[in-house]
Amino acid sequence: MQQVQATYVDATWAVGGGAELEVGSAADGRVLARFRGADAQDVDRACAAADRAWDAWAATSVGERAGLLRATADLVAKRADELGAVASLEVGTPARMASTVHGHLVAATIRDVATTLESYAFEERVGTSLVLKEPIGVAAAITAWNYPLYQLATKLVPALAAGCTAVLKPSEIAPLTTVAFFEALAEAGLPAGVANLVVGTGAEAGEALVTDPRVGIVSFTGSTRTGARIAELAAPGITRTTLELGGKSASVVLDDADLGQAVSASLRGCLINNGQTCAALTRLVVPRSRLAEVERLLVDAVAQLVTGDPRDEATDVGPVASAAQRERVLGHIEDALAQGAVLVAGGPGPVDGAPAGGHYVRPTVLRVEPHLRIAREEVFGPVLCVIAVDSTEEAVAVANDTDYGLSGAVWSGDPDRALAVARRLRTGQVAVNGGAFNISAPFGGYKRSGYGREGGRFGLEEYFETKAVQL
Numbered sequence: 001m002q003q004v005q006a007t008y009v010d011a012t013w014a015v016g017g018g019a020e021l022e023v024g025s026a027a028d029g030r031v032l033a034r035f036r037g038a039d040a041q042d043v044d045r046a047c048a049a050a051d052r053a054w055d056a057w058a059a060t061s062v063g064e065r066a067g068l069l070r071a072t073a074d075l076v077a078k079r080a081d082e083l084g085a086v087a088s089l090e091v092g093t094p095a096r097m098a099s100t101v102h103g104h105l106v107a108a109t110i111r112d113v114a115t116t117l118e119s120y121a122f123e124e125r126v127g128t129s130l131v132l133k134e135p136i137g138v139a140a141a142i143t144a145w146n147y148p149l150y151q152l153a154t155k156l157v158p159a160l161a162a163g164c165t166a167v168l169k170p171s172e173i174a175p176l177t178t179v180a181f182f183e184a185l186a187e188a189g190l191p192a193g194v195a196n197l198v199v200g201t202g203a204e205a206g207e208a209l210v211t212d213p214r215v216g217i218v219s220f221t222g223s224t225r226t227g228a229r230i231a232e233l234a235a236p237g238i239t240r241t242t243l244e245l246g247g248k249s250a251s252v253v254l255d256d257a258d259l260g261q262a263v264s265a266s267l268r269g270c271l272i273n274n275g276q277t278c279a280a281l282t283r284l285v286v287p288r289s290r291l292a293e294v295e296r297l298l299v300d301a302v303a304q305l306v307t308g309d310p311r312d313e314a315t316d317v318g319p320v321a322s323a324a325q326r327e328r329v330l331g332h333i334e335d336a337l338a339q340g341a342v343l344v345a346g347g348p349g350p351v352d353g354a355p356a357g358g359h360y361v362r363p364t365v366l367r368v369e370p371h372l373r374i375a376r377e378e379v380f381g382p383v384l385c386v387i388a389v390d391s392t393e394e395a396v397a398v399a400n401d402t403d404y405g406l407s408g409a410v411w412s413g414d415p416d417r418a419l420a421v422a423r424r425l426r427t428g429q430v431a432v433n434g435g436a437f438n439i440s441a442p443f444g445g446y447k448r449s450g451y452g453r454e455g456g457r458f459g460l461e462e463y464f465e466t467k468a469v470q471l
Helices: 041-056 062-077 080-090 095-119 148-162 177-188 202-210 224-237 261-273 287-304 321-336 390-400 415-424 456-461
Strands: 006-011 013-016 020-024 031-036 121-127 129-135 140-143 166-167 193-198 215-221 240-244 252-253 283-286 342-345 366-367 384-388 408-411 464-470
Touching: 006 041, 006 177, 013 080, 013 177, 041 129, 041 140, 041 193, 041 202, 062 080, 062 095, 062 148, 062 177, 062 408, 080 095, 080 148, 080 177, 080 287, 080 366, 095 148, 095 342, 095 456, 121 202, 140 148, 140 202, 140 464, 148 177, 148 215, 148 456, 166 202, 177 193, 202 215, 202 224, 215 224, 252 261, 252 390, 261 283, 261 287, 261 408, 283 287, 283 390, 287 342, 321 366, 321 384, 384 390, 390 415
Parallel strands: 140 166, 140 215, 166 193, 215 240, 252 283, 252 408, 283 384, 366 384
Antiparallel strands: 006 013, 006 193, 020 031, 121 129, 129 464, 342 366
16 A cells, blocks of 8 residues: 555645545455545646646647657556556456556557647638637546546647646546656656646545636546536536536447347447446347347357456456445346346356455346336446347437437448448447447547547647637
8 A cells, every 4th residue: 555645736746635535456445545635725726837837838839749748658658567557456457458448548549649739730711811729728637537547648638739738637536547647747848837636536626626717628527417517517617618428328230230240349348447438338239039149149258258356367357446336336237137127147146256355246238128227327337238129210219219329339231231320320439340449530429428529630629719810
C-alpha cells in the first residue's frame, strides 16, 4: 500500500485538502493506495493555474503542441506494461489485454490527435468572410474508472492540441494510471499550469470544477444520471458540455449471418474489460428460428472462458472494479431471474478458484423479453441478454427500443443488407460484420447516451470557438 499525492497544480504535486480516500484492488480487495482527495480550494487553484497558462499555451505553434504530444505518447508506450499491471488491479482488466488497452492504444490515440492537429485547417474563406477556429480556453475533463487513460487521451489530449489548457478530474476509484500519465506529461516538458490534476469525489471536486466560471467546456464520461447533473450545473454559466454516457447496445444477427462468427464476436463485445464498457454489446438480437443454435453456441463459449485473477495471463474475464459494482451486477441478474428471464449460462454463484476478497461475477447469459429491466438498463458487468425476434423489422425495432444509442453491430451474409440495417439503427456507431474500431472516427451517442463526439477531427473540433471575420 502506498501514500499518493494525487493533486498536480501548476506543475507541483501536493496532498489534497479533501476527504481521505482509498484505491482498492479489484483482484483481492486489498488497499492499493491511500490519498487525500482534492476539495473545492484545490479545484480553484487548478482552474486559476490553467487560466493563467492559457494565453501562452494558445500562442504556441501546431508543431510545438504536436511534438509534445508525441513525446508523451512515446513515454506512455514505454510504460505500457506498468500501466497495464496497475489497471489490472484497480479496474480488473485481464492482463492479456491490459497493456494494449491502457498503454499502447492510449499512445496510438495521442499520436492520432497529433497527426489530426497537423492537418487541421484553422482558417477558411467563406465568401467575403474569414472563418477562424480558436481554442475555447480552460477545458474541464471528468473521466470514469473503466478506461481512465483512453478517456484522458480523447478529452485532455485534444483539448491541449486545440490550444486549450485543462483541469482533469478522474474517478477516485481508479486514479493511479492517471497519476502516472501526468508524470509522463511533466517528463515530456508540458509547461506549468497547462494541464492540472485534481483527484477527488464528485461532491468535493467535481461540482466545483463544473461550476467554475473560468471553465469554457466540460467533457464528461460516466453514467447518464451524473451526466444530467453536470449539464444542470453547467447551464447557469452557459458552459459548453460534451457527454459520453451509458449504453445498452444491440448486436443484431440476421437470418443469413455466419452464426458462429456473429455469436462469438458478440460475446467478446459484451465481455470486453469484464463488461465494464459503455459501448459493450450487451443485447444479442437473434432470429427465433435459430435461437436454440445460438444458445448452444453461447453455452459452449462461456464454458471455455477462464474467469479469475486479472493478473493471470490465462484469464479471459476478471473482476469488476468494486464491491459495490459487484453487488449491483448480481442484483440485476437476480432481479431478471425473478422476472422470468431464462438462465442460459453462468448465473449469480461464486467463481471457483478466484482470489478471496475480489469482486468476481460469473459471465452470465440470459434469455429475456425486451421489456425486462435487465434488457433496458445498463448493467456494466459480464452479462449478455439474448432476445429472439421473428423478422428483420422486429430486430430493428427491438434494437432501437432503448433509451440509449451509443453503439451496435449487424451481422449478415450480405454486406449490403447489413449496411442497410446499420443505417436504420439509432446509435452513434455500428460495426458491420465485425468492422474494426477506428480511433479516428467519431465516437459518441444518440438519445440518453449523450452528445458531442470524441476521436479524430470530430473530437478536436469540440474544443474550438468559431469566429467569422468580415473582410
